Amino acid sequence: MTTILVTGATGRVGRHVVDGLRAAGVTVRALVRTPDLAGFPPDVQLIQGDLYDPAAVRRAAADVDAAFLLWPSFSAEGAAGVVAELPRRVVYLSSLSAPSGGVWADVEEFLRDKDWTFVRPGGFAVNAQGWASEFRTGDVVRVASPEAGRSLIHERDIAAVAVLALLNDRHIGQIYDLTGPEVLTQAEQIQTIARAVGKEMRVEALSDAEARQAMLDLGADPVLAEGSVAYWASLVDNPEPVTTTVTELTGRPALTFAEWADEHADEFRVLSAAEVAQRYVDALSTGRLDRALSLSAPEVVRVAPLETGGEEIEVKGADAILENARRLNADVEYLGVGIVGPLLLDSHFAVRFTFDQLDVRTGTRSHTTKLSLCTVESGQITREEVFYYTPPRS
Numbered sequence: 369m370t371t372i373l374v375t376g377a378t379g380r381v382g383r384h385v386v387d388g389l390r391a392a393g394v395t396v397r398a399l400v401r402t403p404d405l406a407g408f409p410p411d412v413q414l415i416q417g418d419l420y421d422p423a424a425v426r427r428a429a430a431d432v433d434a435a436f437l438l439w440p441s442f443s444a445e446g447a448a449g450v451v452a453e454l455p456r457r458v459v460y461l462s463s464l465s466a467p468s469g470g471v472w473a474d475v476e477e478f479l480r481d482k483d484w485t486f487v488r489p490g491g492f493a494v495n496a497q498g499w500a501s502e503f504r505t506g507d508v509v510r511v512a513s514p515e516a517g518r519s520l521i522h523e524r525d526i527a528a529v530a531v532l533a534l535l536n537d538r539h540i541g542q543i544y545d546l547t548g549p550e551v552l553t554q555a556e557q558i559q560t561i562a563r564a565v566g567k568e569m570r571v572e573a574l575s576d577a578e579a580r581q582a583m584l585d586l587g588a589d590p591v592l593a594e595g596s597v598a599y600w601a602s603l604v605d606n607p608e609p610v611t612t613t614v615t616e617l618t619g620r621p622a623l624t625f626a627e628w629a630d631e632h633a634d635e636f637r638v639l640s641a642a643e644v645a646q647r648y649v650d651a652l653s654t655g656r657l658d659r660a661l662s663l664s665a666p667e668v669v670r671v672a673p674l675e676t677g678g679e680e681i682e683v684k685g686a687d688a689i690l691e692n693a694r695r696l697n698a699d700v701e702y703l704g705v706g707i708v709g710p711l712l713l714d715s716h717f718a719v720r721f722t723f724d725q726l727d728v729r730t731g732t733r734s735h736t737t738k739l740s741l742c743t744v745e746s747g748q749i750t751r752e753e754v755f756y757y758t759p760p761r762s
Contacts, residue, residue, distance in 0.1 A: 371395040372534055373429055373455070375419050376438030378406055378658070380494045381461060384527030385436050385534075386412060392535055399428040404690060405658040420446055425453040433457065434534050437475075442592055444474035451478040457540070458482050459533045461526070464490040464545055464608075485533040489546040490608055493520040493628040496557055503565060503636035504747070510572045512579035513600040514555040517607025519547035522623035525614045532617055544613050549622040551607045554600075557625060564629040565636045576601070638747035639663075645710035645717035648742070648749065652721075653707050657693075661686045665748040672754035701726045703733070715744050734758075 372389055376382040377398035386408060389396045397413040400406045406414055417424025419440065429435060434457035439447055451458075458479055466472040466488055476486055502509045526546060533539040552560065555571045562569040574582065576597050583593035614622035639647070644663050651659035670683045675696060683692050702725050709719035722737045737757040742749050 370434070371397055371413075371432045373397045373399065373432040373435040375399050375425075375428075375436060376440060376461070377408070377412075379438065379440075380492065380523045381526050381530070382436070382438060384524050385530050388527055388531035389534065392531065394535070397428060397432060399424065402690075404694065405661065407656040407658040419450065422449040422453050425450050429454055434459070436530055436534060437461065437479075439471065439475050442471055442589055444471045444478070447471075447475050448478045451475070451482075454482070456483050457534075457537075459485045459487060459530050459539075461530065462486045462488045464488045464547070483537070483540045485539045485541070486543045487526065487530050487533065487546065488543060489521050489526045490548075491518050491520045492523060492526070493548065493625055494523050494632075496520070496561065496628075497632070497635055499558065499561070500636050503561065503567065503569065504638050507568060508570045508572055509558050510574050510578075511554050511558070512574045512576070512582075512597055513604055514558075514571050514573050515553045516600045516603035517551040517553050518557070518603060519549075519551050519608040519610045520557070520625055520628075521546055521548045521614070522625075522628045525618075525622050528618050529614060544617070545611050546613050547609060547611045547622075549610065549614075549624055551610060552625055560626050561629045561633070561636055564626070564633040567637070640747075641715050641717060641744040642710075642712055644744050644747060644749060645712060645719075645742070648717075649707055649710050649719055652719075653705065657690075661690070663749055664689075665745070665750045668749055668751065670752045670754065672756075674756045675754070699727055699729050701728050717742050717744070 372394055374382055374385050374389070374396060377386050378400055386396050386398060390409070390411065395413065397415060398406065398408060399415050399417055399419060401416070401418055403414045403416050408414065415424070415428040417428060419425065432455050435454045436459050437454065438461045460475065460479055462476055463472040466476055466486070499509050529544055529546060533542070533544070558569055558571050579597045579600070580593045583596060584590065648660055648663050651657070651663070664686055667685055668689065670689050670692070671681070675692065683689050702723055704724040706722040707719060710717040718739060718741050720737065720739050722735060724733070724735055726733050735758065739755045739757070741753045741755070743751040
């Protein structure tokens with residue numbers, strides 16, 4: 369059976385690539401930094417490691433037939449060593465701007481000795497999530513060059529083309545320029561999201577200096593920040609092109625930005641405590657710890673005295689909470705979980721969990737029941753207090 373390695377598997381495009389490959393019946397292997405948060409079905413082979421580490425890539429690529437490559441850096445430094453460890457057949461998520469040079473062109477060049485396919489999308493619709501905070505906290509979105517025309521593509525369309533290329537060798541040596549089906553200005557994109565959310569929003573223009581500084585504050589390289597601001601300004605008079613590649617390859621129309629906005633509307637509004645509670649329960653009942661943690665505030669606090677020697681020690685932040693979970697579950701295999709709830713009261717909800725678990729060291733099977741009491745503020749879980757009916761493993 370065909371085995372395909374997916375890098376960037378937990379990302380915006382990668383998850384859809386994994387889904388598409390699984391639907392096609394191939395074996396999927398994913399290189400991930402944090403397997404606990406991957407949230408994939410058991411049939412996905414998880415290899416822990418960093419894409420920047422050639423040794424990890426070598427382990428992940430052993431005996432695979434093809435690979436989907438996403439290089440996440442704005443620099444090609446180190447990419448040559450990673451590319452050398454990939455199988456001969458590679459589909460690379462490049463960029464529509466690759467012909468102009470830069471990291472995407474550099475990585476493409478490293479791949480020329482392999483059986484490559486270059487998938488070159490333009491702007492991702494999902495990058496509009498950068499406006500989510502302004503939607504949730506006010507009624508104004510400030511953006512550089514509001515009249516810049518963009519043909520944003522849905523991440524599912526990018527993945528659909530990548531999956532087709534991975535499954536059929538006729539795509540070897542092909543370059544696919546991908547865009548959405550229409551041009552919308554950034555102001556029109558914001559209003560499209562506003563309609564999906566059901567909220568009135570105003571658009572204000574950032575000055576070039578403000579736009580550059582905003583990118584620098586997010587950690588962008590100064591050259592990238594300068595180039596991006598200039599690029600957005602150029603799109604006012606020369607909008608991005610529209611290609612028909614998605615339709616030609618998939619046999620269906622490319623997804624519109626309005627469809628993307630409808631699918632992602634909840635990310636742009638403050639969820640109620642009831643919505644947070646139900647999504648939290650749904651995520652944990654399907655093993656999606658990543659989705660459960662995404663509902664928490666960055667500085668979420670967890671208090672579970674029986675996990676910390678009987679002391680009411682506050683564990684702060686998702687990373688610390690995850691590390692605590694790893695410590696507790698190092699030798700545990702969960703066979704099933706029973707959930708009662710959520711039970712709601714104002715900004716709080718409670719959930720009772722009963723875990724059917726196996727100690728992999730001793731072979732002992734047992735059950736642990738606990739009650740979690742969560743506090744929700746501004747659409748996020750800010751505190752979780754845990755009470756055990758039966759003690760956790762020490």
